[in-house]
Amino acid sequence: MSLTLYEHPVSPYARKVKIVLYEKGIPFERVYVAPMTIKEGDATFGEFSASSPRLEVPCLVDDEFRCFDSTIIVDYIDDKWPERPMLPPGARDRARARMVEEIADTVLDAINWGLMEIRFFRRVEKGPKAEEMQRRAGLQLAAAWDRLESDLEGRPWFSGGAFGRADAAVIVHVAASALYGFTPLERHGRLREWAARCAAVESVQRDQGDLAAFVGGEGMRSMRSGPLRRQYRDHRLEWMMKTGGLDVVLRGLEEGTIHFVAWP
Ligand SMILES: N[C@@H](CCC(=O)N[C@@H](CS)C(=O)NCC(=O)O)C(=O)O
Helix, strand or coil, X not given: CCEEEEECCCCHHHHHHHHHHHHHCCCCEEEECCCCCCXXXXXXXXXXXXXXXXXXXXXXXXXXXXXXXHHHHHHHHHHHCCCCCCCCCCHHHHHHHHHHHHHHHHHHHHHHHHHHHHHCCCCCCCCHHXXXXXXXXXXXXXXXXXXXXXXXXCCCECCECCCCHHHHHHHHHHHHHHHCCCCCCCCCHHHHHHHHHHHCCHHHHHHHHHHHHHHCCXXXXXXXXXXXCEECCHHHHHXXXXXXXXXXXXXXXXXXXXXXXXXX
């Protein structure tokens, strides 16, 4: 058996999949892909583009089977290796966990991604406009956390009685928001306690170790060197448009530092 995950240690989607693989104890090979800079001719391009038509990480190659999209990948992993399931029993609890995962993948992702565009990639010059966009991001996060707070009522994990896929999806975002200075508020007591529980989970710690190794190494420096062409898509694009960054999108498209996926 050969299982390979094409991933980027900063990608919340890749991190969700890795935490699930670690949690289940499934051995796999990690192949680092920088989707912002990869091009035809690069060593990993052939297999990566064959597996992920939108050229997004993560994608999984299981022998000759190729699979893209973190949610579908986690479904596949849970179907193929059902021991230590990533969803709780019971139709409603399963639907609830899936909704939390969806909120993480769409709402939390878009806000954190926007913060990264502003704070790390400096898409918006430091100053009042950047500050206003970050203020709005903070309000959006607080509203999303209100919803998550209610999802934790009566259960220790978003995935029910045990840590699972919904927890993996959310914790990477709660941790990323904290790096930008946004942490759950006083009124989010359950969420704060849940985050502390997550910090003690071994699979979460392993993923954080992967991230720390990347941030301290050459990979992160290459992300900072030169203007990167970034893909703007669905919720991320919507976030930028609705949070005051219409001009960011137009300028990036004009300069060629923002692109949409070419396929199909
Ligand atoms: N729906 C996909 C989204 C994956 C995604 O957007 N990945 C980002 C990295 S976080 C990517 O590869 N973007 C390509 C780019 O920036 O060029 C999933 O759940 O896996």
